[in-house]
Amino acid sequence: MNQVFTLGAIVGILTSAIRLATPYLYAGIGEAFAQSSGVVNLGVDGIMLISAFSAFYVVLNTGNLWLGLLTAILVGLVMGLLMSLISVTLKAEQGISGIGLHMFGLGLSSLLFNVLVGTVKTITGFPSIKIPLLGDIPIVGEIFFNHSILVYGAFLLVPVAWWILDKTSWGLRIKSVGQNPAAADSLGVSVDRTRYISVCIGAMLAGVAGASLSISLLDLFQDNLTAGMGFIAVALVYFGGWKPLGIMGGALLFSTVNAFQLWMQVLGVNIPSDVAVMLPYLLTIAALAVTVNRARQPAALNKPFERGES
Amino acid sequence: MPSNDAAPKGRAARSSSIDWRTVVVNIAIPLAGMLIALTIGAILLVFLNVNPFDAYAVLMGGAFGSWTGLAQALVKATPLLLVGLGICIAFRASVINIGGEGQIIAGALMAAWWPLQFRSWPGWLLISTTLIMGFLAGSIWGFIPGLLKARLKVNEILSTVMMNSIAAQLMNLLIRGPLIDPAGVAAGTYLAQSERLPANAWLPRLVPQTLLNAGAIVAVILAVVVYIFLWRTTIGYRIRAVGLNPDASRYAGINVPFYQALSLTLAGGFAGLAGVVEVLGVQHRLLEGITGGYGFTGIVAALFGGLHPLGAIPASILFGGLLVGADKMQRAVQVPSSLITAILGLVVLFVVGSSIWSKRWAARRKIEAVKESEAAG
Numbered sequence: 001m002n003q004v005f006t007l008g009a010i011v012g013i014l015t016s017a018i019r020l021a022t023p024y025l026y027a028g029i030g031e032a033f034a035q036s037s038g039v040v041n042l043g044v045d046g047i048m049l050i051s052a053f054s055a056f057y058v059v060l061n062t063g064n065l066w067l068g069l070l071t072a073i074l075v076g077l078v079m080g081l082l083m084s085l086i087s088v089t090l091k092a093e094q095g096i097s098g099i100g101l102h103m104f105g106l107g108l109s110s111l112l113f114n115v116l117v118g119t120v121k122t123i124t125g126f127p128s129i130k131i132p133l134l135g136d137i138p139i140v141g142e143i144f145f146n147h148s149i150l151v152y153g154a155f156l157l158v159p160v161a162w163w164i165l166d167k168t169s170w171g172l173r174i175k176s177v178g179q180n181p182a183a184a185d186s187l188g189v190s191v192d193r194t195r196y197i198s199v200c201i202g203a204m205l206a207g208v209a210g211a212s213l214s215i216s217l218l219d220l221f222q223d224n225l226t227a228g229m230g231f232i233a234v235a236l237v238y239f240g241g242w243k244p245l246g247i248m249g250g251a252l253l254f255s256t257v258n259a260f261q262l263w264m265q266v267l268g269v270n271i272p273s274d275v276a277v278m279l280p281y282l283l284t285i286a287a288l289a290v291t292v293n294r295a296r297q298p299a300a301l302n303k304p305f306e307r308g309e310s
Numbered sequence: 311m312p313s314n315d316a317a318p319k320g321r322a323a324r325s326s327s328i329d330w331r332t333v334v335v336n337i338a339i340p341l342a343g344m345l346i347a348l349t350i351g352a353i354l355l356v357f358l359n360v361n362p363f364d365a366y367a368v369l370m371g372g373a374f375g376s377w378t379g380l381a382q383a384l385v386k387a388t389p390l391l392l393v394g395l396g397i398c399i400a401f402r403a404s405v406i407n408i409g410g411e412g413q414i415i416a417g418a419l420m421a422a423w424w425p426l427q428f429r430s431w432p433g434w435l436l437i438s439t440t441l442i443m444g445f446l447a448g449s450i451w452g453f454i455p456g457l458l459k460a461r462l463k464v465n466e467i468l469s470t471v472m473m474n475s476i477a478a479q480l481m482n483l484l485i486r487g488p489l490i491d492p493a494g495v496a497a498g499t500y501l502a503q504s505e506r507l508p509a510n511a512w513l514p515r516l517v518p519q520t521l522l523n524a525g526a527i528v529a530v531i532l533a534v535v536v537y538i539f540l541w542r543t544t545i546g547y548r549i550r551a552v553g554l555n556p557d558a559s560r561y562a563g564i565n566v567p568f569y570q571a572l573s574l575t576l577a578g579g580f581a582g583l584a585g586v587v588e589v590l591g592v593q594h595r596l597l598e599g600i601t602g603g604y605g606f607t608g609i610v611a612a613l614f615g616g617l618h619p620l621g622a623i624p625a626s627i628l629f630g631g632l633l634v635g636a637d638k639m640q641r642a643v644q645v646p647s648s649l650i651t652a653i654l655g656l657v658v659l660f661v662v663g664s665s666i667w668s669k670r671w672a673a674r675r676k677i678e679a680v681k682e683s684e685a686a687g
Contacts, residue, residue, distance in 0.1 A: 042467060046655070082659070085663070086659050086662065086663040090663040090664070090666050091666055092659075092662035092663045092665060092666070093406075093662055093665070095406040095467050096401075096406065096609075096613065096658060096662045097658070097659055097662050097663065098467075099406075099408060099467075099606070099609065099658060100655045100656070100657075100658030100659035100662065101655065101659065102655070103606060103610075103651055103652070103654055103655030103658060104652050104655030104656055104659065105655070106648075106651055106652075106655070107648045107649065107650070107651025107652030107653070107654070107655055108354075108648075108652040108655075110646065110648035110651065111354070111358075111645075111646050111648045111649050111651075111652055112358075114646040114648065115358050115645075115646060116358075223648075227475075228471060228472075228475055231468060231471045231472070234468060235465075235468045235472075238465060238468070275479075275483065277479050278475070278476050278479045278480070281472040281473075281475040281476050281479075282472075282476065284468065284472045285458070285464070285469050285472050285473075288458070288462075288464045288465065288468060288469060289458055289462050289464050
C-alpha cells in the first residue's frame with residue numbers, strides 16, 4: 001500500500017486524472033447543452049463510439065489528426081440530426097430513442113471496425129504539448145501543463161460553455177426553451193430550431209469526446225471502446241446540476257477514482273481488479289443518489305413540445 | 311397505445327370488441343420501420359462490398375428456412391420474450407428499464423449456484439425452486455434502482471445501466487473465483503465458467519437434437535399471465551394508470567413511486583428468469599456472454615410488439631430469428647453480426663419515432679367513435 005502514496009505515484013495518478021477527465025468533459029458539457037434545451041440525449045455513448053472509430057480510421061489511413069477530429073465532429077453532427085429528427089420533430093420518448101441511437105452507434109462502429117480494420121492497431125495520436133514556463137514548474141507543471149491539445153481544449157470548454165449558457169442571449173434562449181417552451185414559443189423563439197441546435201452541439205461535442213479517446217488518450221480503437229463512458233457523462237450532467245463547473249467537478253472526481261484504480265492495478269496492490277472496475281459505476285449511482293439539487297433541472301426536460309398543449 | 315379503460319360504461323360493450331383497423335395500423339407502422347431499417351442496412355452492405363440480397367437471404371433463411379433454424383430461433387426468442395414481458399410492465403408504468411443485462415446475470419448467477427446446493431432434490435422441485443430464486447435474484451437487481459427512483463428520484467435509465475456494469479463485473483469475479491468449475495481447476499485450464507449442473511436441474515428438451523427447451527413454454531404461459539395481470543387486475547390497472555398519467559393517478563390516490571418501483575422490480579424478475587432459462591435450458595452452466603445482449607434486444611422486441619405481452623410473442627420470434635440469421639450471415643458471407651445490433655438500433659428509433667402516427671390515428675379514432683355514438687343516440 002505504501003508505494004501508492006509516494007510522490008511519483010501521486011503525480012502519476014493526478015496527471016492521468018486530468019487526461020481521463022477529457023472525454024467526460026466534452027460529452028458531459030455537450031449533454032448539458034442538449035438537456036438545457038429540454039432534450040435528454042441518452043445516445044451519447046453511441047455517438048462517442050462511432051465518432052471514435054471515424055477519427056481513428058481517418059488517422060489510420062491519412063495520418064492527418066485534424067482531419068480525423070473534423071470527421072468525428074461531422075459524424076457527431078449527423079447523429080445529432082438523427083436524434084433531433086426522432087425526438088424533436090417526431091416527439092418520440094427521448095429515453096428510448098437515445099437507447100436506439102446507442103445501439104445503432106455500438107453496432108455500426110463494431111461492424112465498420114471489423115470489416116475495415118479487423119485487428120487492434122495503434123496510431124500516433126495528438127502529441128503532448130508542454131506549455132512554456134508553466135510546464136517547467138516542478139510537479140504542477142507535470143500534472144497540468146504537459147498534455148495534448150484535446151485535453152487543454154476540454155478544460156477551456158468549461159468557461160466557454162458557462163459563458164455561452166449563462167451570459168449570452170443565445171444561451172438564455174436555450175434555457176428558456178428548456179424551462180418553459182410554451183412561453184418561449186409565444187415570444188417568437190422557435191422551440192424546435194433551438195432544440196435541434198442544442199442537441200447537435202451536444203452531439204458534435206460527444207464526437208470530440210470519442211475522438212479524444214481514439215486519437216489522443218488511447219490511440220487505438222476496439223469494440224465498445226467507451227465501455228459506458230457516455231452514460232456516465234450523462235449522469236455527470238445531473239450530478240453537476242446542469243452547470244459546466246459542476247460537471248467539471250464530477251468529471252474530475254470520476255477520472256481521479258479511475259486513475260487511482262488503474263494505478264492500483266499497475267502497482268499490483270492486492271484488490272481484485274473486478275472490484276476496482278466496479279468502483280466508477282457504484283460511484284455513479286451514489287453520486288446520483290446524493291445529488292438533491294433537482295430544483296435546477298430544466299422544467300421541460302424529457303418533454304416533447306407541441307403547440308397548444310401545456 | 312390503445313386503451314379502453316377510459317370508455318364510459320355505456321360504450322363498454324363496443325369498446326371491448328377489437329378495433330381491427332387500429333390493430334392493422336399498429337402492426338403496419340413498426341413493420342414499415344423495420345423495412346426502412348433493413349434498407350439502410352442494405353445500403354451499408356453495398357458500401358462494404360457485400361451483396362445485400364445474398365446477405366439478407368442468409369439472414370432470413372437462417373432462421374425461417376428450416377425446422378432446425380426455427381428451433382434455434384425459438385431458443386433465442388425465449389429469453390427475449392421473458393425480458394420483453396418485464397419491459398412491457400416497466401414501460402407501461404413509464405419506467406424505462408435498461409437493466410435487462412444485469413438482471414439476466416443476477417438470475418443466471420442464482421441458477422448456476424442454487425441447483426448445486428440441492429443436487430439430491432427431484433427434478434421438478436429443483437427446477438421450480440431455481441426458477442423462483444432466479445426471479446427473486448433478478449427482481450432484487452431491479453428493486454435497487456426502483457427504490458432509488460421512488461425514494462431519491464434517481465434517474466432509472468442511468469442507474470440500471472450502471473447496475474448492468476456492476477453485474478457484469480460481479481459475474482467475472484464469481485466465475486473466476488467462488489463459482490469456478492472445479493473440473494477446470496483440476497485440469498489446470500481455469501476456464502471462466504461455473505460447474506456443470508446435475509442433469510436433474512436441466513429443463514427438458516422439446517425437440518431432440520436441438521436446444522429448444524421447456525423454457526419456451528414457460529415464457530408463453532407467462533405472457534398470458536402478464537396480459538391478465540396488466541389488464542385484469544387492480545395492480546396492473548394502477549401500473550398502467552401511473553404510466554399514462556402520473557399526475558391524474560396521484561390525484562386518484564395511487565401511490566405513484568410505489569408502483570414505479572414495483573414495475574421495475576417485476577421487470578427485473580422476468581429478466582432474471584431469462585437468465586435461469588439460459589442456464590438450465592441451454593448452457594447447463596454459467597459462462598461469459600450468457601446474456602447474449604438479450605437485455606437490449608428484449609427491449610426492441612417489446613417495443614415492436616406494441617408493449618403488449620401477447621404482441622411480444624411474435625416479435626420475440628422475429629428477433630430471435632434475426633439473431634440466428636445474423637450468426638449464419640457472419641459465417642456464410644463474413645458480415646459481422648454487429649450489423650444486426652445497428653439495425654436493431656434503427657428499428658428502435660423508427661418504432662418510437664413513428665409512434666406519433668399511431669397516436670394521431672388513435673386520436674382520430676376517438677373522435678370518430680364520439681361522432682358515431684352521437685349519431686347513434
